[in-house]
Amino acid sequence: MLHAISPLHYLVLSALLLVIGTVGVLLRRNVVVILMSIELILNAVNINLAVFSRIHGQMQGQIFVLTVMAVAVSEAAVGLAVLIALFRNRGTVLADDLDLLKW
Amino acid sequence: MIDGLLFYFFSVLVLGGGILMITRRNAVLSAVCLVVSLLGVAGIFLLLGAEFLFVAQLILYVGGVVLLFLFVIMLVNLEAAARVPQFRGSWPLVALAGLGLAAELLFLLCRGTLPEIASLAVLPPNTEALADALFSHYLVAFELTSIVLLVAIVGAVWMGQTRKAQ
Amino acid sequence: MVGTAVLPALWLVPGLPLLGAASMLFFGRGIDHDSARPSRIPGILCSILVALSFLVAAICAQQALALPGHRVEIRGATWFAGGEWGLLLDPLSAELMLLVAGIGTLIHIYSTVYMSHDAALYRFFGGLNFFVAMMQILVLANNYLLLFAGWEGVGFASYLLIGFHYARWQAGVAGMKAFVINRAADAAMVLGILFLMLKAGTAHYGGVAASAAHWSDTSITTAASFLLVGAMGKSAQFPLHIWLPDAMEGPTPVSALIHSATMVCAGVYLIARSSFLFSHAPEVALATAIIGTITALVAASIALAENDIKRVLAYSTISQIGFMFVALGVGAYRAALFHLFTHAFFKSLLFLGAGSLIHALDGEQNLKHMGGVRREMPATFRVMWIASMALAAVPGFAGFFSKDAILGETLSVPNGWVFLAIGLFTSLLTAVYAWRLMFLAFYGEARREREPLRESPVLMTGPMYVLSVFCVVGGWVLPLIDWSAWPLMVASGVIAACGIWLAWRYYMVVPGRRLALDRRFNPIVQFLRNRWYIDALYEEHILNGLILQTASGAARADERIIDGTVDAAAWLARRISRMFRWFDRWIVDGLVRSGSGAVGFLSAPIRAMQTGFLQTYLFLFVAGILAALGYYLTR
Numbered sequence: 001m002l003h004a005i006s007p008l009h010y011l012v013l014s015a016l017l018l019v020i021g022t023v024g025v026l027l028r029r030n031v032v033v034i035l036m037s038i039e040l041i042l043n044a045v046n047i048n049l050a051v052f053s054r055i056h057g058q059m060q061g062q063i064f065v066l067t068v069m070a071v072a073v074s075e076a077a078v079g080l081a082v083l084i085a086l087f088r089n090r091g092t093v094l095a096d097d098l099d100l101l102k103w
Numbered sequence: 104m105i106d107g108l109l110f111y112f113f114s115v116l117v118l119g120g121g122i123l124m125i126t127r128r129n130a131v132l133s134a135v136c137l138v139v140s141l142l143g144v145a146g147i148f149l150l151l152g153a154e155f156l157f158v159a160q161l162i163l164y165v166g167g168v169v170l171l172f173l174f175v176i177m178l179v180n181l182e183a184a185a186r187v188p189q190f191r192g193s194w195p196l197v198a199l200a201g202l203g204l205a206a207e208l209l210f211l212l213c214r215g216t217l218p219e220i221a222s223l224a225v226l227p228p229n230t231e232a233l234a235d236a237l238f239s240h241y242l243v244a245f246e247l248t249s250i251v252l253l254v255a256i257v258g259a260v261w262m263g264q265t266r267k268a269q
Numbered sequence: 270m271v272g273t274a275v276l277p278a279l280w281l282v283p284g285l286p287l288l289g290a291a292s293m294l295f296f297g298r299g300i301d302h303d304s305a306r307p308s309r310i311p312g313i314l315c316s317i318l319v320a321l322s323f324l325v326a327a328i329c330a331q332q333a334l335a336l337p338g339h340r341v342e343i344r345g346a347t348w349f350a351g352g353e354w355g356l357l358l359d360p361l362s363a364e365l366m367l368l369v370a371g372i373g374t375l376i377h378i379y380s381t382v383y384m385s386h387d388a389a390l391y392r393f394f395g396g397l398n399f400f401v402a403m404m405q406i407l408v409l410a411n412n413y414l415l416l417f418a419g420w421e422g423v424g425f426a427s428y429l430l431i432g433f434h435y436a437r438w439q440a441g442v443a444g445m446k447a448f449v450i451n452r453a454a455d456a457a458m459v460l461g462i463l464f465l466m467l468k469a470g471t472a473h474y475g476g477v478a479a480s481a482a483h484w485s486d487t488s489i490t491t492a493a494s495f496l497l498v499g500a501m502g503k504s505a506q507f508p509l510h511i512w513l514p515d516a517m518e519g520p521t522p523v524s525a526l527i528h529s530a531t532m533v534c535a536g537v538y539l540i541a542r543s544s545f546l547f548s549h550a551p552e553v554a555l556a557t558a559i560i561g562t563i564t565a566l567v568a569a570s571i572a573l574a575e576n577d578i579k580r581v582l583a584y585s586t587i588s589q590i591g592f593m594f595v596a597l598g599v600g601a602y603r604a605a606l607f608h609l610f611t612h613a614f615f616k617s618l619l620f621l622g623a624g625s626l627i628h629a630l631d632g633e634q635n636l637k638h639m640g641g642v643r644r645e646m647p648a649t650f651r652v653m654w655i656a657s658m659a660l661a662a663v664p665g666f667a668g669f670f671s672k673d674a675i676l677g678e679t680l681s682v683p684n685g686w687v688f689l690a691i692g693l694f695t696s697l698l699t700a701v702y703a704w705r706l707m708f709l710a711f712y713g714e715a716r717r718e719r720e721p722l723r724e725s726p727v728l729m730t731g732p733m734y735v736l737s738v739f740c741v742v743g744g745w746v747l748p749l750i751d752w753s754a755w756p757l758m759v760a761s762g763v764i765a766a767c768g769i770w771l772a773w774r775y776y777m778v779v780p781g782r783r784l785a786l787d788r789r790f791n792p793i794v795q796f797l798r799n800r801w802y803i804d805a806l807y808e809e810h811i812l813n814g815l816i817l818q819t820a821s822g823a824a825r826a827d828e829r830i831i832d833g834t835v836d837a838a839a840w841l842a843r844r845i846s847r848m849f850r851w852f853d854r855w856i857v858d859g860l861v862r863s864g865s866g867a868v869g870f871l872s873a874p875i876r877a878m879q880t881g882f883l884q885t886y887l888f889l890f891v892a893g894i895l896a897a898l899g900y901y902l903t904r
Contacts, residue, residue: 005110007217010147013114015208017121023201024125026888027190032130032176034884036137039168040121043144046156054151057221059236062153062229063244066237069163070248074255076168080175081262087179088265094187095884191884200891207898 010051017044029094031086035079042072109150116143128189130176138169155230279343279356282326282366283405286373289318289398297391308390312381315394319377319401323370326405330363342411352414352472364606365408365531365538368613372530373401375732379621380522382728383628387520393433397526400426404531408538412472413462416539420458420503423532424451430527431519443515450512454502461495468492478545486550493546493553496539497560504536506594507564510587511804517579521624524579529586529616534609537590540597541606548600558598558682562691565591567801569698573705574797577634578623581706585660586616588699592675595688601678608671611743615659615668618736622653625725625733626710633717636709643711645722650711652733657707659740661700661769664762667743672696673761677754693764700768708776 017040024037046065053061090097120140127133145160191197237245293311300310333341340359347353358366377397384393403426407419425448432444466472468488469480481489500506505513516528527533540547540557547554568588575581589612596605627634629646643650659668676696679688724730775783787794799805878889 005107007220008212009110009114010151011212011217012209013117013147015212016118016205019201019205019208020118020121020125022204022891023197024121026197026200026884026891027194028125029187029189029191030130030181032172032179032181033125033133036133036172037125039137039164040124040140043117043141043164046160047144047147050148050151050153050156053153055218055220059232060241062156062233063237063241065153065156066159066233067244067248069159070252073163073168074252076171077255077259078262080171081259084175084178085262095882193888197888200888200895203895204891204898207895207902210902211898 007051007055010047014044014047014051017041017047029096031083031095034095035076035083038079039072039076042068106150109146113143113146113150116140117147118143130181131173134169134172134176137172138165141165141169153229155233277343278325279329279341279358279409282322282329282370283402283409285318285322285325285402286315286398286405287402289315290395290402293391293395293398297395300391309381309385311391311394312377312384315398316374316377316381318398319370320374322401322405323367323374326366326370329358330367333358334360334363344411349414349472352412354415355411355473356409357411357474358409361538361541361606362408364610365534366405368610369401369404369408369531372613372617372736373397373526375735376522376526376617376621379525379624379729379732380520382726383522383624384520393430393520396426396429396433397523400430400527400532404535407535411474413465413474413477414472416542417458417462420499420535420539421455423527423535424448424455424503427451427516427523427527427532430523431516433519433523437518439515440518443512443518447512447516450509451502454499454509457495458499458502461492461499464488464492464495474542481545481549489546490550490553493543493550494556496543496546497553497557500536500539501560502536503539504533504590504594505587506536506560506591507567507587508803510564510568511807513587514580514583514800517577517583521579521620521627524583525617525620525624528583529620530613533586533590534593534613537593537597537605537609540594541602544602547597554598554600555682556598558595558679558688561591561594561596561598562688562695563591564588564594565695566691566698569695569702570797571800572702573698574794576636578626578636578639578706578710579620579634581636581702582616582619582623585619585699585702586612588695589616589660592672592692592695595692596675596678599678599682599685599688601675601681604671604674604678607674608668611659611667611671611740614736614739614743615656615666618652618656618733618740619660621729621733621736622649622656625649625729628725628729629722630719633719636706638717639710640713640716641711642715642722646724648724648730649733652730652737653707653711655737655740657703659743660703661765662696662761663700663765663769664758665741665744667740669758669761669765670744673754673758676761677757693760696761697764697768700765701772704769704772705776708772712777 021037021040021044024040025034028034028037046068049061049065049068051061053059053065117140120136120138120143124133124136124140127136141160141164145157145165148154148156148160292314297311300308340357342358343356345354345356377394380393380397384390387393400423403419403422405419407416407423410416410419428444428448431447432440434440462472465477468484469477471477471480481492502509513528513533517524547557565588568584568591572581572584572588575584589608593605593608593612596602596608625646626639626642626649629642629649630639633639655666659666662669662672676689676692679685679692682688775786796802878885
């Protein structure tokens with residue numbers, strides 16, 4: 001089992017993390033947890049990018065990672081602000097109660 | 104061999120933290136597990152030779168995003184949310200889909216071929232190389248990213264305001 | 270004077286009144302449309318036409334009777350095999366023709382005043398003219414068919430005029446009664462005429478007479494009996510008399526002309542015309558005499574108990590015609606016609622006088638409500654006095670001679686004394702009721718409060734005066750007085766005097782005694798008052814019996830057949846509609862519902878996807894990714 005760690009291992013890891021994050025988004029009713037799962041997905045993507053940057057020896061991948069991090073942070077901030085506004089109006093953080101997509 | 108151990112250690116942190124996070128009833132616990140997971144990701148970055156990313160991950164995610172989450176968790180009323188069922192009624196279907204997705208991805212990955220990994224000796228120091236690339240070739244991206252952050256800040260502050268007597 | 274060339278003008282005698290009737294039919298409504306102000310044109314026009322026809326009749330009669338055979342016949346075109354449009358003018362028809370035209374003219378003149386307040390006068394005078402025209406046709410016809418045409422015509426005219434005030438239901442009912450009873454009798458008459466025509470091959474009087482000489486006794490008897498029944502209906506003899514009293518619902522001039530002077534004598538005329546039959550059928554003749562006797566007696570007895578002035582006169586008419594039938598039955602044709610002649614005058618005068626009374630009394634017809642009129646209406650009183658004298662057959666007046674002629678002839682048949690005895694008794698009754706009427710109406714004091722009466726206008730009293738003259742001289746005019754029967758005359762005179770004295774005593778002097786007698790003999794009084802219960806019998810058996818049965822039978826048929834058909838149609842409609850409903854529900858609706866069902870079925874999964882939850886949509890994303898990856902896997 002402890003043979004050499006190839007990039008494949010890292011890619012498998014990121015794939016699994018992606019799946020875990022996706023399941024979390026689809027599965028949980030609490031919007032805060034959903035947002036946190038989205039962070040997991042983003043992190044999986046970051047790992048992927050870092051791996052390929054290492055394979056090619058180029059910096060593009062890592063710059064992309066920085067950009068993704070910045071966007072993830074902004075998205076988390078804005079998303080939480082929206083959540084707070086929603087909570088103020090509706091008094092709930094359950095996704096089931098936020099069903100305005102279907103009038 | 105150390106590489107392997109460290110890798111598996113960090114993987115366990117990442118995946119274990121992740122799984123724990125999505126299954127906790129208590130939101131604060133979920134946030135803590137998220138921290139664990141993110142720490143594991145930082146370790147992975149380190150293993151990949153991306154030190155700057157390691158630091159950035161720690162500062163931004165662990166010290167920023169998760170903190171934000173914890174603040175919000177304090178602000179919203181999670182007592183009531185903790186009492187209702189946490190998983191959607193369709194969780195078998197979702198679990199199935201997740202498993203299917205995982206299976207497909209893994210299968211695809213194993214079928215493909217990857218190029219040779221570059222040797223570490225050829226690489227310049229990580230931070231310098233990153234700064235070189237960032238401020239020369241990718242300056243526009245850098246600026247735009249800062250604008251995105253600005254917009255996000257403004258938006259978040261504005262939306263987070265308490266409205267006066269609506 | 271005027272040559273025989275004028276004789277074809279005989280057609281004018283019925284023709285002129287017919288013209289009057291036609292003009293009233295077509296133009297009458299236009300002329301007389303305002304019921305608030307009745308037009309005088311109908312009355313004047315029709316009176317002139319009848320007067321002209323009288324003139325023509327007089328001239329023609331004079332011409333014809335100057336001829337050797339005292340008769341003239343105008344033969345015309347054939348009408349039905351055996352009948353023809355032809356006229357015969359001989360003494361018999363001349364007498365009646367002049368009677369009808371003369372008295373008709375007088376009554377027309379009288380009516381112009383009497384009916385002046387009525388609306389729709391054009392109908393009245395049209396009907397009156399029509400009657401005169403039809404009666405002339407009846408009288409002047411030279412064959413049985415044309416006679417029958419006139420017969421029916423006068424019946425129809427009589428129905429129209431009796432029911433002139435059709436708004437009063439009694440008038441309508443009376444008109445119907447007259448028509449129906451006449452119809453029934455006419456059925457027998459038609460059979461008789463057909464019988465004659467079949468046996469003789471023609472309807473012409475002369476032809477039938479010639480043929481009848483060879484017939485068997487039974488044939489003659491049969492024919493005569495049928496004709497007798499027809500005559501009984503028209504002349505209101507017992508038991509077919511009930512229509513005449515009810516016919517008094519019509520206006521008084523109608524009663525005067527039709528029911529006293531002319532129409533009711535049509536039966537007498539028929540039998541007289543058919544004398545060749547009756548004289549050879551002794552049984553039928555005897556029956557005629559018996560019927561006449563019974564009729565005379567019964568009618569006179571009822572007249573004693575009647576309180577309506579017109580009904581007294583109606584029963585009097587029935588009674589007097591009974592006398593005429595007696596005369597016909599014993600073969601005394603001339604006597605019968607003599608009495609017809611005199612009776613026409615005094616009876617029509619009595620009716621006109623009664624009309625004058627009723628007119629002045631504003632419609633009052635009950636004798637018990639009158640009284641003391643002679644002081645206020647002297648002219649009417651005088652003429653009525655003369656007419657009543659004639660009716661009671663007081664010596665010297667017209668009725669005396671004619672009735673005696675009849676009574677005298679009764680002895681010419683075996684057991685004729687029975688007829689004589691009953692006839693004399695009836696004469697007594699006649700005198701009593703005639704003067705009962707006079708005393709109750711004109712003498713004594715007014716029995717009811719009323720306004721002072723005024724005498725009638727001259728156009729009413731004038732014709733009455735003319736008639737009164739004839740009531741006196743009528744008996745002397747025709748050379749038919751048999752002075753050799755003077756015992757009978759004396760007896761009649763005494764009886765008349767007795768009758769008048771009885772009436773005077775018990776209605777004027779001691780009415781209390783009469784009332785006492787009435788109470789003692791109450792059953793008889795009631796019997797008479799109810800007209801021998803004949804009307805009641807008719808009503809119960811024929812009206813309620815026969816007619817009611819027919820009517821209810823027809824009603825049941827209507828129910829079963831017609832309603833049954835309607836019900837069947839309804840059932841059919843229901844079944845058909847049920848079929849349609851099934852079709853509509855299962856097939857039509859089925860198509861529609863299947864369409865909508867398909868849409869619903871197809872959209873159900875899509876609807877299930879639209880949950881409104883973000884996570885559902887995200888799940889679908891993932892599912893899509895799975896599918897896409899799966900696709901790449903298989904490549």
